[in-house]
Amino acid sequence: MESAALLALLIFVPTYLLISVRNLKFVVLERYAVVLFGAALMVLLGVVSTTDALEAIDLGTLALLFGMMLIVVGLELCGFFDWVAVQIIKRSQTRFKLLAIEMVVIAVLSALILNDAVVLLFTPIVVKTCIAIKANPIPYLVGEAVAANIGSVATPVGNPQNAFIAVQSGMSFNTFFTGLAPIALVSLLVAVGIIYIIFRKDFTDGVHIGKFGLKNGMAIDGDDALTKLCRKKVDKAVYLVLGILALVFLGFIFSDPLGLPLALIAFIGGAAVLFLLPLTKKEVTAGGMVKKVDWTLLLFFIGLFVLLKGVASSGLLDDMMNVFQNVTGDGMDDVGGLSLFSALLSNLISNVPAVMLLAPFVSDISSTNLWLALASSSTLAGNATILGAAANIIVVEKAAAEGVEVSLKDFMKAGIPITMITLLISVLFLSI
Numbered sequence: 064m065e066s067a068a069l070l071a072l073l074i075f076v077p078t079y080l081l082i083s084v085r086n087l088k089f090v091v092l093e094r095y096a097v098v099l100f101g102a103a104l105m106v107l108l109g110v111v112s113t114t115d116a117l118e119a120i121d122l123g124t125l126a127l128l129f130g131m132m133l134i135v136v137g138l139e140l141c142g143f144f145d146w147v148a149v150q151i152i153k154r155s156q157t158r159f160k161l162l163a164i165e166m167v168v169i170a171v172l173s174a175l176i177l178n179d180a181v182v183l184l185f186t187p188i189v190v191k192t193c194i195a196i197k198a199n200p201i202p203y204l205v206g207e208a209v210a211a212n213i214g215s216v217a218t219p220v221g222n223p224q225n226a227f228i229a230v231q232s233g234m235s236f237n238t239f240f241t242g243l244a245p246i247a248l249v250s251l252l253v254a255v256g257i258i259y260i261i262f263r264k265d266f267t268d269g270v271h272i273g274k275f276g277l278k279n280g281m282a283i284d285g286d287d288a289l290t291k292l293c294r295k296k297v298d299k300a301v302y303l304v305l306g307i308l309a310l311v312f313l314g315f316i317f318s319d320p321l322g323l324p325l326a327l328i329a330f331i332g333g334a335a336v337l338f339l340l341p342l343t344k345k346e347v348t349a350g351g352m353v354k355k356v357d358w359t360l361l362l363f364f365i366g367l368f369v370l371l372k373g374v375a376s377s378g379l380l381d382d383m384m385n386v387f388q389n390v391t392g393d394g395m396d397d398v399g400g401l402s403l404f405s406a407l408l409s410n411l412i413s414n415v416p417a418v419m420l421l422a423p424f425v426s427d428i429s430s431t432n433l434w435l436a437l438a439s440s441s442t443l444a445g446n447a448t449i450l451g452a453a454a455n456i457i458v459v460e461k462a463a464a465e466g467v468e469v470s471l472k473d474f475m476k477a478g479i480p481i482t483m484i485t486l487l488i489s490v491l492f493l494s495i
Contacts, residue, residue, distance in 0.1 A: 075101070077101075079416075102373075120365055120369065124226055125364060127226045128226055130328075131177050131333065132357055133352065140340070140347050146297045148192065151168055158198050165207065167210070170210040170247070173212075174218045175312070177215075177220065178215040180357070185207060189204060201469060205477050209254050209481055216243050217244040223415050223453070224438065228422065228438045239435070254485070307339075311328055311331075374420060384424070398432060401437060402439070402440035402493075409452075413450060414445045414452050421437055444482055446481050
């Protein structure tokens with residue numbers, strides 16, 4: 064290993080260990096702060112030049128994420144997500160039906176807007192709903208995280224790594240959707256079935272007083288649950304935001320004939336919400352909307368761009384890929400080999416940085432199928448463990464804030480079989 068690669072390794076490994084651990088004995092570490100410090104070390108120690116560091120920051124990806132975040136903020140301020148939760152409860156007569164509807168709705172929303180934003184807003188609602196109907200929240204929280212990841216596979220705006228792939232590959236929204244939506248649909252059906260099997264005691268008849276003092280049973284009293292939930296009234300301005308979101312997706316669909324990149328369309332949509340919503344909803348201000356944007360995610364991305372530029376340019380990535388090929392005997396220029404390596408790397412360092420590391424390799428081959436395989440495998444692999452995807456971490460942390468602990472064991476006993484089967488589905492679909 065050359066000295067530059069060794070230096071990159073000495074920065075890269077501690078950075079990701081700190082991201083994984085986060086809470087030390089005397090201090091709580093924020094992911095974005097750790098990554099930004101690691102990126103700074105890459106520049107200070109000469110692994111990445113200042114010019115290369117600035118060029119590594121992909122403004123297109125940041126603009127796409129920022130625009131979609133502003134639209135999500137607008138929907139939240141209008142009470143859209145609370146309204147969706149109420150509709151889910153009204154249509155659920157049994158615990159299993161509640162799980163199925165919840166996972167389908169979460170998956171669809173995660174395909175339309177960033178999955179991290181969806182779970183950030185929905186997790187407290189899921190916990191409060193479960194408490195209200197006297198059901199164990201764990202299966203529903205695991206289902207929420209899994210559905211958010213699976214649903215986000217379907218579109219370039221479903222998750223940050225897909226947004227990055229869309230910008231890097233130049234792939235159209237239609238190509239992305241037609242290639243991956245069928246995989247997301249079949250995977251979602253599989254996930255619902257597996258979660259039901261793994262947590263079947265929580266969906267069957269009988270009485271069981273568990274850790275939360277909750278009673279299990281098939282039927283739920285939706286009306287009683289709704290009276291216990293604090294509901295935000297939906298503002299009529301939601302139609303404005305939904306209208307802009309619809310126009311954004313029309314722009315995505317016709318982006319090729321229009322000659323507009325996805326990032327610009329999303330940015331224009333977000334800017335429209337930022338300007339127009341305060342004009343129609345007096346209590347909303349543009350400044351307040353900007354403050355609600357998840358700036359930590361954008362900072363996290365900026366740090367990742369520079370940190371992973373060092374990993375790639377130093378030769379460390381080539382060394383990692385050579386080790387994988389020597390151990391497994393698999394090449395990475397086909398769907399199966401790339402999917403396997405992507406899945407392993409995604410669970411080692413999380414799916415967003417895994418995609419950023421592998422993107423230059425896939426770009427050199429210039430294969431649409433490999434881009435789709437990278438998007439699908441990195442996202443589906445994130446369901447294996449809590450640290451596999453940012454959405455999982457958000458669900459677990461927000462649930463903990465509501466008094467519900469989702470253990471690694473609870474997550475993995477459903478996450479691992481879901482990951483293995485859905486990855487196989489992805490490889491089969493894309494290979495055919």
